[in-house]
Amino acid sequence: xxxxxxxxxxxxxxxxxxxxxxxxxxxxxxxxxxxxxxxxxxxxxxxxxxxxxxxxxxxxxxxxxxxxxxxxxxxxxxxxxxxxxxxxxxxxxxxxx
Amino acid sequence: xxxxxxxxxxxxxxxxxxxxxxxxxxxxxxxxxxxxxxxxxxxxxxxxxxxxxxxxxxxxxxxxxxxxxxxxxxxxxxxxxxxxxxxxxxxxxxxxxxxxxxxxxxxxxxxxxxxxxxxxxxxxxxxxxxxxxxxxxxxxxxxxxxxxxxxxxxxxxxxxxxxxxxxxxxxxxxxxxxxxxxxxxxxxxxxxxxxxxxxxxxxxxxxxxxxxxxxxxxxxxxxxxxxxxxxxxxxxxxxxxxxxxxxxxxxxxxxxxxxxxxxxxxxxxxxxxxxxxxxxxxxxxxxxxxxxxxxxxxxxxxxxxxxxxxxxxxxxxxxxxxxxxxxxxxxxxxxxxxxxxxxxxxxxxxxxxxxxxxxxxxxxxxxxxxxxxxxxxxxxxxxxxxxxxxxxxxxxxxxxxxxxxxxxxxxxxxxxxxxxxxxxxxxxxxxxxxxxxxxxxxxxxxxxxxxxxxxxxxxxxxxxxxxxxxxxxxxxxxxxxxxxxxxxxxxxxxxxxxxxxxxxxxxxxxxxxxxxxxxxxxxxxxxxxxxxxxxxxxxxxxxxxxxxxxxxxxxxxxxxxxxxxxxxxxxxxxxxxxxxxxxxxxxxxxxxxxxxxxxxxxxxxxxxxxxxxxxxxxxxxxxxxxxxxxxxxxxxxxxxxxxxxxxxxxxxxxxxxxxxxxxxxxxxxxxxxxxxxxxxxxxxxxxxxxxxxxxxxxxxxxxxxxxxxxxxxxxxxxxxxxxxxxxxxxxxxxxxxxxxxxxxxxxxxxxxxxxxxxxxxxxxxxxxxxxxxxxxxxxxxxxxxxxxxxxxxxxxxxxxxxxxxxxxxxxxxxxxxxxxxxxxxxxxxxxxxxxxxxx
Numbered sequence: 001x002x003x004x005x006x007x008x009x010x011x012x013x014x015x016x017x018x019x020x021x022x023x024x025x026x027x028x029x030x031x032x033x034x035x036x037x038x039x040x041x042x043x044x045x046x047x048x049x050x051x052x053x054x055x056x057x058x059x060x061x062x063x064x065x066x067x068x069x070x071x072x073x074x075x076x077x078x079x080x081x082x083x084x085x086x087x088x089x090x091x092x093x094x095x096x097x
Numbered sequence: 098x099x100x101x102x103x104x105x106x107x108x109x110x111x112x113x114x115x116x117x118x119x120x121x122x123x124x125x126x127x128x129x130x131x132x133x134x135x136x137x138x139x140x141x142x143x144x145x146x147x148x149x150x151x152x153x154x155x156x157x158x159x160x161x162x163x164x165x166x167x168x169x170x171x172x173x174x175x176x177x178x179x180x181x182x183x184x185x186x187x188x189x190x191x192x193x194x195x196x197x198x199x200x201x202x203x204x205x206x207x208x209x210x211x212x213x214x215x216x217x218x219x220x221x222x223x224x225x226x227x228x229x230x231x232x233x234x235x236x237x238x239x240x241x242x243x244x245x246x247x248x249x250x251x252x253x254x255x256x257x258x259x260x261x262x263x264x265x266x267x268x269x270x271x272x273x274x275x276x277x278x279x280x281x282x283x284x285x286x287x288x289x290x291x292x293x294x295x296x297x298x299x300x301x302x303x304x305x306x307x308x309x310x311x312x313x314x315x316x317x318x319x320x321x322x323x324x325x326x327x328x329x330x331x332x333x334x335x336x337x338x339x340x341x342x343x344x345x346x347x348x349x350x351x352x353x354x355x356x357x358x359x360x361x362x363x364x365x366x367x368x369x370x371x372x373x374x375x376x377x378x379x380x381x382x383x384x385x386x387x388x389x390x391x392x393x394x395x396x397x398x399x400x401x402x403x404x405x406x407x408x409x410x411x412x413x414x415x416x417x418x419x420x421x422x423x424x425x426x427x428x429x430x431x432x433x434x435x436x437x438x439x440x441x442x443x444x445x446x447x448x449x450x451x452x453x454x455x456x457x458x459x460x461x462x463x464x465x466x467x468x469x470x471x472x473x474x475x476x477x478x479x480x481x482x483x484x485x486x487x488x489x490x491x492x493x494x495x496x497x498x499x500x501x502x503x504x505x506x507x508x509x510x511x512x513x514x515x516x517x518x519x520x521x522x523x524x525x526x527x528x529x530x531x532x533x534x535x536x537x538x539x540x541x542x543x544x545x546x547x548x549x550x551x552x553x554x555x556x557x558x559x560x561x562x563x564x565x566x567x568x569x570x571x572x573x574x575x576x577x578x579x580x581x582x583x584x585x586x587x588x589x590x591x592x593x594x595x596x597x598x599x600x601x602x603x604x605x606x607x608x609x610x611x612x613x614x615x616x617x618x619x620x621x622x623x624x625x626x627x628x629x630x631x632x633x634x635x636x637x638x639x640x641x642x643x644x645x646x647x648x649x650x651x652x653x654x655x656x657x658x659x660x661x662x663x664x665x666x667x668x669x670x671x672x673x674x675x676x677x678x679x680x681x682x683x684x685x686x687x688x689x690x691x692x693x694x695x696x697x698x699x700x701x702x703x704x705x706x707x708x709x710x711x712x713x714x715x716x717x718x719x720x721x722x723x724x725x726x727x728x729x730x731x732x733x734x735x736x737x738x739x740x741x742x743x744x745x746x747x748x749x750x751x752x753x754x755x756x757x758x759x760x761x762x763x764x765x766x767x768x769x770x771x772x773x774x775x776x777x778x779x780x781x782x783x784x785x786x787x788x789x790x791x792x793x794x795x796x797x798x799x800x801x802x803x804x805x806x807x808x809x810x811x812x813x814x815x816x817x818x819x820x821x822x823x824x825x826x827x828x829x830x831x832x833x834x835x836x837x838x839x840x841x842x843x844x845x846x847x848x849x850x851x852x853x854x855x856x857x858x859x860x861x862x863x864x865x866x867x868x869x870x871x872x873x874x875x876x877x878x879x880x881x882x883x884x885x886x887x888x889x890x891x892x893x894x895x896x897x898x899x900x901x902x903x904x905x906x907x908x909x910x911x912x913x914x915x916x917x918x919x920x921x922x923x924x925x926x927x928x929x930x931x932x933x934x935x936x
């Protein structure tokens with residue numbers, strides 16, 4: 001559940017920081033310990049329930065600027081796409097305070 | 098939640114509110130009924146205490162629905178909620194009867210939004226155990242809520258000390274959260290997402306219904322169950338995960354595959370019921386209240402042939418949709434309904450729900466505590482399909498509106514669904530291969546036996562029986578009758594042979610196409626027979642056809658010769674490159690032709706006639722029919738209906754229409770006769786009756802419209818008894834026969850055999866027949882019937898696979914009647930005449 005309090009007040013200044021934050025949400029939602037650049041949602045055990053959680057968490061953290069449907073490719077979500085899209089949309093500007 | 102203050106409900110809850118409005122079609126109370134066994138002896142005090150604590154935690158259980166559709170919380174009184182019955186009997190039989198009666202009691206008086214409270218319990222007390230009967234309105238309970246309710250209740254009963262934690266987040270808070278979503282930018286995006294898709298969303302799958310659901314019809318559902326055993330489900334799960342798919346979407350695709358097959362469409366919408374709750378607070382998974390939502394899922398299997406591609410597509414679509422669930426599917430349906438102007442009920446009445454993965458993280462309550470019996474009913478829905486996991490097995494329910502669906506059809510669908518899942522579990526190949534649909538075995542047998550029409554018929558050249566004098570004892574037997582004069586077989590044969598010999602003299606070679614441009618009368622028939630005598634192929638033209646169309650037909654068929662008459666040839670004077678042979682000038686009918694030597698110039702595999710049909714495209718296509726093809730149909734009809742030399746047909750059809758082929762060759766083969774009415778009599782029922790009575794006509798062979806005119810005329814004649822006429826056989830074809838017409842014909846001509854025939858010019862006059870005896874009220878139409886001898890019929894879908902019983906598809910005709918194609922038109926021939934690899 002929501003336990004991102006400790007990172008909540010940090011500003012994100014570069015893509016590496018964003019990557020770290022997204023990885024954190026990803027792991028938490030999917031209840032896994034490790035991710036890498038090539039991770040995809042379904043290989044990490046995602047289902048429709050965790051997809052809802054993922055969208056919700058991302059929205060809580062990055063605001064409601066992200067059109068989540070564009071993240072979906074081939075019935076899956078790729079971590080790398082996720083980071084790229086979020087960076088393009090909200091990167092460097094802000095994250096939720 | 099404050100007592101006393103009212104609150105608005107979710108869109109889905111509101112639809113359950115509307116669902117009880119008697120006006121709508123398939124209206125009814127939305128409820129779930131469950132039985133849950135507790136394995137300890139009944140202790141009323143303990144039970145009441147447990148229940149009281151649960152009421153205290155979930156104040157929403159005291160929800161009351163106000164007449165304006167808002168919710169309000171009231172105090173619950175235990176006595177309103179619970180009834181107890183101690184069972185004295187231990188006989189299994191009696192217990193079964195008792196359980197049945199209690200289920201019926203609950204199901205027939207479900208909770209209603211107009212009453213309070215919205216749920217009820219009854220306890221059946223047995224020795225050392227008791228059964229909780231629970232019924233709850235869906236406006237209050239979703240699947241997850243019933244789970245929490247029964248779980249907390251039974252935990253408290255088993256363990257008095259178990260603490261029931263207070264909720265820090267209640268249903269009311271969730272409603273508040275859902276409403277707050279509407280303030281967000283993402284909500285606007287989601288509205289646009291759905292709005293942009295509205296115009297392109299397909300319709301609901303078109304399943305065969307026993308009747309259409311009319312306004313005010315009550316919903317009553319029946320359940321069918323199935324599933325996969327543990328080993329198969331395990332194997333299937335592994336394959337699904339390997340393919341990077343979700344369990345729900347893989348099973349949902351298999352379900353859609355069945356729906357697609359039985360509705361013969363690869364593009365439709367279904368409704369998904371999401372039991373998911375937005376995980377915005379830890380207590381969301383501990384609260385009671387219907388938090389479910391629905392969404393519309395567009396299923397598009399077009400151009401996706403393998404199962405894997407189909408699931409991927411469905412999963413992709415559903416994941417995209419999940420980003421936009423803040424807009425309720427109820428609202429999307431309402432918008433669709435506005436666009437399509439239909440009833441709210443039929444927009445998307447097939448529902449898929451899954452609870453797989455929902456309880457998993459919580460505990461094993463359901464795997465240890467079996468729900469012994471359950472029943473669910475939702476308004477507006479036709480088929481409600483639920484899947485869930487129990488004890489490692491995949492289980493599913495198919496709840497369907499009882500009086501809308503044919504029970505057999507649902508059994509077939511369910512069996513095919515089950516075997517598809519089993520195949521998917523056990524074969525890797527089936528995921529990536531284009532799947533061949535196989536009909537259910539029982540249907541396969543029926544289809545095969547209906548098409549088992551092989552029969553020896555002595556087919557040959559159409560004109561041979563007529564010219565072969567030795568067949569007839571009496572050469573002075575009448576062949577053609579008209580008010581002016583009649584022709585015997587001998588006379589007609591002489592005239593036909595004169596024409597034939599004249600054609601031969603002009604150097605016409607066998608298999609040349611010769612057009613005929615004559616008005617109705619004996620000359621048409623003599624010309625047809627003469628052309629065949631010369632070994633040529635006849636092409637009849639209507640004298641009222643516009644000249645440019647005639648020009649097109651003649652050029653298309655490379656026809657250089659045309660048989661006409663001096664009074665008509667004026668119409669043809671602008672046609673170039675054409676030899677007009679005038680039967681009244683160029684052919685001397687009194688010329689004597691040698692009788693004894695008969696030398697036929699063609700074989701039965703050669704063409705007999707070419708008929709131009711417009712078809713749907715408007716461009717005329719010349720259907721080429723060989724002798725043996727038409728001969729096959731004609732000999733079968735003669736045999737089936739005992740047509741003999743005593744029969745006389747009223748020849749109303751134009752010779753450009755293939756019913757005339759039967760009139761001419763059917764009757765002349767059997768030794769019978771044709772009555773040829775004059776032009777003015779062709780559309781006049783009064784003349785028909787006169788002719789029938791005067792010449793003792795026995796066979797009627799027309800399109801239904803002419804018979805309808807006749808019936809209407811006869812129904813107003815008080816001094817005539819049609820039943821006493823000589824008419825013994827009525828053949829109707831070429832168009833839809835209204836049921837009422839069939840009944841009226843039966844009433845007017847009770848002595849006659851009434852036959853409906855069908856087919857296509859492309860398959861030699863007719864390919865199927867049905868003897869109409871009693872017209873049943875339950876029939877939607879007159880049955881198409883059975884294939885004629887040596888012909889077969891198949892109903893195939895767009896993928897050229899068999900359609901199961903009750904499924905609409907395209908009708909394909911096969912067998913000996915098939916034309917040789919369209920004259921000089923290979924493209925159109927290839928489009929319409931196909932080789933099927935399995936048939």
